[in-house]
Amino acid sequence: MVRTRPGLLAASLEKTLKPKIKIFQDLGFSDNDIAEIISNGPWCLKRSADNRFMPTLSVLKSLLGSSAEVAKVLKISGWYLTIDLKKTLVANIEFLESCGVDTEQIIKQIYNFPRFLLHSPTDMKKFVKKVDEMGTCRSSRLFIHAVRVVSSMTDENWELKLKHFSELGFSKDDIFKMFKKSPPVFAVSPRKLKEVKEILLATGKYDLSCIVNDPTSLICSVENKIKPRMLVLGILDNKNLIKKWPSLTTISRLPESKFWEKFVQPYLNEVGELYMVNSALKGRRDATILSSA
Incomplete structure (x- = not known):
């Protein structure tokens, strides 16, 4: 920890370190949880106790229900202790809920893809707009997965992905249909997409329409x-x-x-x-x- 954040050696034990640790303890975090969270993200100790620590932990506990669940998330991503969650996480959750996404589905993203909901609300709205344009229904259980996949790529990489599918022989309608059926397919590398397609078509038993009807085979x-x-x-x-x-x-x-x-x-x-x-x-x-x- 000291190797990655040598500045901690100069930090005041009484004014900087102990107050943060006490906040964890007061909220019911175990000593092992505290040690692992700080070890994975020592930079969090440099954040303000009143302006960042307490608000962040309060938001996460209200969403996840217990300190044990908050600890799980912070062990995965200490970034949550460095960002204003009310302006990012909370705002994005409220927006996605307004789109009709089930709250339970949204909360699962915190565990599985912790940085997804930390995008700026402006960017999140852009991601949703792109998914809408691809034809994915907001009432679909796959909608939030589609938004997450879009959020993982820059506009340039997204266009390259569409181009690659086209080069593999898929029409625009095919591409849209595959995205609606299985958004994670768009996170698969171009090399793998090409390899799976060639193996399947080489059998003579499957064609592109088979892949379009069940694109999960590409994963x-x-x-x-x-x-x-x-x-x-x-x-x-x-x-x-x-x-x-x-x-x-x-x-x-x-x-x-x-x-x-x-x-x-x-x-x-x-x-x-x-x-x-x-x-x-x-x-x-x-x-x-x-x-x-």
């Missing part, structure tokens, strides 16, 4: 899910063991154990050993499946 791990499952299905198809390939919805969302039960276990002689080598099925990586083929 899946290439090495741990897409490739192993395509290999298995390809072998089963060549041996006429399956009449129809599963939809991309099944490919991307079927739990690993269920995929195993449906497409691997009944055909261990054909694909058992191969699948164990190439897949990353949780709980089965160390299992020994011998192929008698």
